[in-house]
Amino acid sequence: MRSRILMSIAALLLIVGMAVPVLAADVTQGKCMTYDDQKKQLTIQEYNIKFSKEHPYGEPTGQNVSFDTSQALVGITPAPGDILRIAYNKKGDMKQAVRIMNVSKQDLRKK
Secondary structure (H helix, E strand, O other): OOOHHHHHHHHHHHHHHHHHHOOOOOOEEEEEEEEEEEOEEEEEEEEEOOOOOOOOOEEEEEEEEEEEEEOOOOOOOOOOOOOEEEEEEEEEOOOEEEEEHHHHHHHHOOO
């Protein structure tokens, strides 16, 4: 019985430990410019948070940002023009993507 409790606690700590890096990540959103699955690189044109009917995902800032996707959890594969939301961690000058969500292909709003 005691070993069962210890195993349950260890499993819970492992699950919580895996979730912590995602909870601490920064988030950005923008239009996919390039996605290279072989090189594990993604570039987006970043959007701000000024939403409107013309810009339901935010206004383009004109700033391109690149991410290393080698360790990212990727939902629907990005294609140029897709709107993406990216959770990432900064490692020096590099931005390491943790999760990539394809907002435009998962959007449930009626168009």
